[in-house]
Amino acid sequence: xxxxxxxxxxxxxxxxxxxxxxxxxxxxxxxxxxxxxxxxxxxxxxxxxxxxxxxxxxxxxxxxxxxxxxxxxxxxxxxxxxxxxxxxxxxxxxxxxxxxxxxxxxxxxxxxxxxxxxxxxxxxxxxxxxxxxxxxxxxxxxxxxxxxxxxxxxxxxxxxxxxxxxxxxxxxxxxxxxxxxxxxxxxxxxxxxxxxxxxxxxxxxxxxxxxxxxxxxxxxxxxxxxxxxxxxxxxxxxxxxxxxxxxxxxxxxxxxxxxxxxxxxxxxxxxxxxxxxxxxxxxxxxxxxxxxxxxxxxxxxxxxxxxxxxxxxxxxxxxxxxxxxxxxxxxxxxxxxxxxxxxxxxxxxxxxxxxxxxxxxxxxxxxxxxxxxxxxxxxxxxx
Ligand SMILES: *Cc1c(COP(=O)(O)O)cnc(C)c1O
Numbered sequence: 001x002x003x004x005x006x007x008x009x010x011x012x013x014x015x016x017x018x019x020x021x022x023x024x025x026x027x028x029x030x031x032x033x034x035x036x037x038x039x040x041x042x043x044x045x046x047x048x049x050x051x052x053x054x055x056x057x058x059x060x061x062x063x064x065x066x067x068x069x070x071x072x073x074x075x076x077x078x079x080x081x082x083x084x085x086x087x088x089x090x091x092x093x094x095x096x097x098x099x100x101x102x103x104x105x106x107x108x109x110x111x112x113x114x115x116x117x118x119x120x121x122x123x124x125x126x127x128x129x130x131x132x133x134x135x136x137x138x139x140x141x142x143x144x145x146x147x148x149x150x151x152x153x154x155x156x157x158x159x160x161x162x163x164x165x166x167x168x169x170x171x172x173x174x175x176x177x178x179x180x181x182x183x184x185x186x187x188x189x190x191x192x193x194x195x196x197x198x199x200x201x202x203x204x205x206x207x208x209x210x211x212x213x214x215x216x217x218x219x220x221x222x223x224x225x226x227x228x229x230x231x232x233x234x235x236x237x238x239x240x241x242x243x244x245x246x247x248x249x250x251x252x253x254x255x256x257x258x259x260x261x262x263x264x265x266x267x268x269x270x271x272x273x274x275x276x277x278x279x280x281x282x283x284x285x286x287x288x289x290x291x292x293x294x295x296x297x298x299x300x301x302x303x304x305x306x307x308x309x310x311x312x313x314x315x316x317x318x319x320x321x322x323x324x325x326x327x328x329x330x331x332x333x334x335x336x337x338x339x340x341x342x343x344x345x346x347x348x349x350x351x352x353x354x355x356x357x358x359x360x361x362x363x364x365x366x367x368x369x370x371x372x373x374x375x376x377x378x379x380x381x382x383x
Contacts, residue, residue: 018328019348029054030240032367034343041341042371044361049209049318050290051366052240052280065275073268077104078257081268089274092281093245097215097233099225101253105262106269108204108234108244109135113142114260115232115246116171119198120145124168127158127197129183131176134351136202140171152176155187167197174203174217175210178352178360180315182206182217189227200230208238208284209318214291225249239284241277243269290365294318297363297372304376310383313358321347321358322383330357333382340378 001009014020028035030053034043052058065085073081086104093102105111116139120126126145128136131152140147145168150158158170170192172183185201192199203216211219218228225231230252235243246256256263284290301320305312311323324330330346337344337359348357363372 018326018331024343032364032371036338036343039341041338041343042374043343044363044367044375045343045345046362046364047205047237048240048366049205049238049294049362049364050240050284051364052238052283055240055280055283057283058240058276058280061279062272062276065272066270069271069275071270071272073270075268076264076266077268078264083268083271083274085271085274085278086268089278089281090245092278093233094247096281096285097218097225097231097247099231099247100250102245102247103253103256103263104269104274105244105246106266107242108202108232108236109138110262110266111232111234111244111246112136112139112202114256114262115200115230116140116145116169117143117261118256118259119143120169125165127161127167127170129153129172129176131179131353132171132173133177133202133204136171136173145169152179153181153184155184155191158188159191162191162195162197167192167195169198169200171200171202173205174201174207175205175317175319177205177319178321178347178358179313180205180317180319180321181313182210182220182317185217185221185223185228189223193227198230199228200232201228202232204232204234204237204244205317205319207233209291209294212288212291214238214284214288235273235277239277239280241280242273243277294363294365297365297367297369300369301361301363301372301376304372305379308376308380308383310379318363320361320363322361322379323356323358325355325357327357330359333359336382337378342375342378344375 024036030046030048075081090102112135120143122144124145126140126147128149130149189199206216208214210216231247233245235241313321313323327348334346344359344361347360
């Protein structure tokens with residue numbers, strides 16, 4: 001078949017299977033009330049859990065820093081892109097996570113690629129939860145390690161694999177991005193210690209949200225840097241800005257600076273983003289009412305959904321997916337919600353396993369109870 005025809009055929013096939021991906025065009029900041037394709041709508045799919053993406057103090061820090069540093073960083077961190085703003089943010093994140101050092105990456109995807117491919121290589125065994133984020137799985141492929149996926153949240157299955165082949169590294173999401181449930185970190189840290197393996201937690205969806213001080217899944221379980229030596233976090237979710245970091249001990253961070261290709265061969269994030277993130281970190285730590293409000297909205301949503309008999313999944317985090325099953329059905333409900341002015345995206349395979357298409361509903365500290373009630377009312381009419 002002609003090479004252009006095969007692209008067109010594959011696109012058609014995706015459409016037929018209700019797996020076609022499409023973008024919505026927004027003309028407003030990320031917030032509960034957004035404007036999508038010129039229409040006002042209520043958004044329940046953002047990862048801006050604490051409502052910091054458009055916080056006036058964060059925006060103002062960004063503007064001031066842009067006045068000083070300009071927009072582009074001009075180069076990679078190892079050339080001329082590493083500003084005082086980046087350095088100060090690294091130090092503050094190290095203190096926040098209780099670790100010796102932090103290294104900023106331009107995105108979470110790149111942090112995971114750089115970290116895992118630096119620590120693992122051919123001949124090493126790398127174990128990952130079956131539902132880990134795509135960037136972690138891709139990182140494992142890139143590393144060339146022997147990658148094995150264990151059943152979701154199943155430390156027993158992991159332990160069995162570790163007995164057969166000595167693990168070099170065990171990797172898990174802290175809060176699972178498409179399910180909202182939490183990894184059994186106490187058990188995983190015990191297994192890692194037993195086998196002298198690295199344990200790495202990607203806490204993209206836990207930081208800022210879980211723990212009394214927003215310390216994420218590790219604070220939730222009371223785990224320290226000894227038990228979880230490698231922590232990765234993203235800045236584009238709870239922090240409301242952009243970018244990512246790896247936190248760990250001096251030797252780990254220096255190794256990444258020397259070797260992680262997705263750190264070395266890419267442009268540093270703009271300094272103004274780093275300054276904005278310093279402000280959002282400080283708000284995140286001080287304003288615990290944001291976490292409390294979020295927990296209250298989660299409870300209200302779950303209670304309301306249970307009363308209506310909606311297909312909730314087992315999650316206590318702001319990620320509250322409704323399991324639909326068929327991709328076509330999930331897509332249809334998402335379209336019907338949008339027609340009523342509510343934006344919730346349908347998540348379909350291969351992002352989630354075959355037959356488990358879902359509506360990924362997320363809550364933010366900026367939502368109101370009335371907005372959650374409106375969502376429940378609309379869902380009741382459609383499901
Ligand atoms: C979003 C996400 C990433 C990627 O982070 P970006 O900064 O968006 O590239 C990595 N891991 C998990 C678990 C995520 O949810």
